[in-house]
Amino acid sequence: MEMNQAPGKVTVERLRIAGEEPIPTIIVRPTGVDSPPAVIIVHGYAGSKDDHLEEAVRIAAAGVTVVNIDARAHGERKNPAVLLDLPDPWDFYHIIAGTARDVSVVADYLLAQPALCNGSLGLKGGSMGGYVALAVASHDRRFDPIFSVCGGADYSDDLLRRFGHVDGVEELAALAANLDPLKHLSSFYPRRLLLVHGERDDIVPYAGQQHLYHALSPLYVGEPDRLAFISHPGYHATPLPLLEFGWQWLLGGLSAG
Numbered sequence: 706m707e708m709n710q711a712p713g714k715v716t717v718e719r720l721r722i723a724g725e726e727p728i729p730t731i732i733v734r735p736t737g738v739d740s741p742p743a744v745i746i747v748h749g750y751a752g753s754k755d756d757h758l759e760e761a762v763r764i765a766a767a768g769v770t771v772v773n774i775d776a777r778a779h780g781e782r783k784n785p786a787v788l789l790d791l792p793d794p795w796d797f798y799h800i801i802a803g804t805a806r807d808v809s810v811v812a813d814y815l816l817a818q819p820a821l822c823n824g825s826l827g828l829k830g831g832s833m834g835g836y837v838a839l840a841v842a843s844h845d846r847r848f849d850p851i852f853s854v855c856g857g858a859d860y861s862d863d864l865l866r867r868f869g870h871v872d873g874v875e876e877l878a879a880l881a882a883n884l885d886p887l888k889h890l891s892s893f894y895p896r897r898l899l900l901v902h903g904e905r906d907d908i909v910p911y912a913g914q915q916h917l918y919h920a921l922s923p924l925y926v927g928e929p930d931r932l933a934f935i936s937h938p939g940y941h942a943t944p945l946p947l948l949e950f951g952w953q954w955l956l957g958g959l960s961a962g
Contacts, residue, residue, distance in 0.1 A: 715765040717758075724810040725803070729781040731758060731773040733765040734821060742825035742959040743770040743815050745808055745848075747834030751789045753780030767956060770821050772811055776804040776833065794868035798881055801833070805840040805884065812847055825849075825959050829951075830856060832909060832941070839917070842898070843889035850897035850958030852951050854943050855906055858913040860885040866910065886917055894924040897931045897958045901947055903939040911936070 716734050721727040731754050735741055744764065746757045754773035761771035777800045778787040787796045808828070815822040828848040830838030835856015842851045857863050861878035868874045882888055898921070900914040918934035925932040933954070937944055 715762055717762065722811055722814050724807050726777075726782070728807045728811060729754065729775045730811065731755070731761065732770065732821070733758075733761040733772075734770045735765050735768045738768050740819045740823040741768055741770050741821075742827065743772065743822035744827040744829055744955065744959070745811055745815075746771060746773045747776060747804065747808065747828075747830035747837045748773070748779070749832030749834050750792075751779070752776075752833075755780065764952060764956070769956065769959065770815070772815065774804075774807060774811055776800055776837065777807070794864055794871055794874055794877055798864070798877055801836050801840060801881075802884055804837045805844070808837065808841045809845045812845065816847070827851070827955050827959050829955060830854070831943070832856070835909070835914075836860075839886040840884045842896070843884070843886040843892050846892060846896070848896070850899065850955050852899045852901075852955045853914065854901050854948070854951065855903060855909050855941055856900070856914060857909050858885060858887050858917040859910070860887075863910060863913060887920055890920055890924060893921055895928055895931055897954075898933075899951055899954050900934045901943055901951055902934075902936055903941060903943065904936050905939060906941045908941040 716736055718732045720730050720732055722730055748756050754775045757773050761773050765771045775782045778784040812826060826848055827850050828838050829852040831854035835853040838851055838853045839856050842848050860881040864874060864878045864881055900918055902911050902914045904911055921932055
């Protein structure tokens with residue numbers, strides 16, 4: 706375990722949390738704040754928890770515990786058997802499914818320590834992390850609000866589109882459907898959910914989150930302010946002002962309780 710102080714603002718701690726396998730994390734907590742809300746951040750494909758360290762420090766300075774984790778086969782969990790530059794559909798599925806379980810383990814850790822989390826727990830993921838965030842949210846109701854940036858839904862269609870040429874992908878697509886947020890719509894309401902996506906995204910299909918939003922909208926008809934889908938005319942990268950808006954929305958949701 707390694708610890709560093711950002712004077713007067715945050716404490717940064719690197720900690721491995723016990724799970725199915727050790728989960729490397731960076732825990733950034735605000736100094737002088739008793740029992741803050743907390744947010745877990747999940748990075749994108751081929752990234753790591755350190756990609757979002759600056760972001761975590763900035764958010765924690767606003768009075769929130771932020772936990773960045775390494776997804777399976779990423780960062781400190783890099784696995785020589787998983788070639789991230791030559792993605793295999795089974796590897797991709799197991800990364801999403803395993804990391805989703807890990808996020809729930811980290812939630813257990815946070816909620817067991819009032820000094821780290823007052824019970825209000827948010828979740829933010831981008832790209833692959835957006836897939837993970839939505840998979841977690843569809844199975845673990847403790848997260849509210851949830852912020853998915855260019856994440857994915859329609860998992861079966863997505864896998865067939867990406868890997869339709871691979872033998873056995875139909876079997877995998879059927880398995881992935883169990884994780885798909887579109888198969889678990891009733892688990893979301895009334896929790897707050899913000900989806901952001903580029904209309905010309907050539908990496909993660911725009912249609913996935915768009916379909917999720919339209920499928921969820923009837924459930925939120927009485928409280929439409931709790932569900933939002935914001936598109937922009939760009940590709941996979943999200944404009945900074947939209948990310949800033951998303952964080953303000955997420956922090957506002959945490960404050961609302």
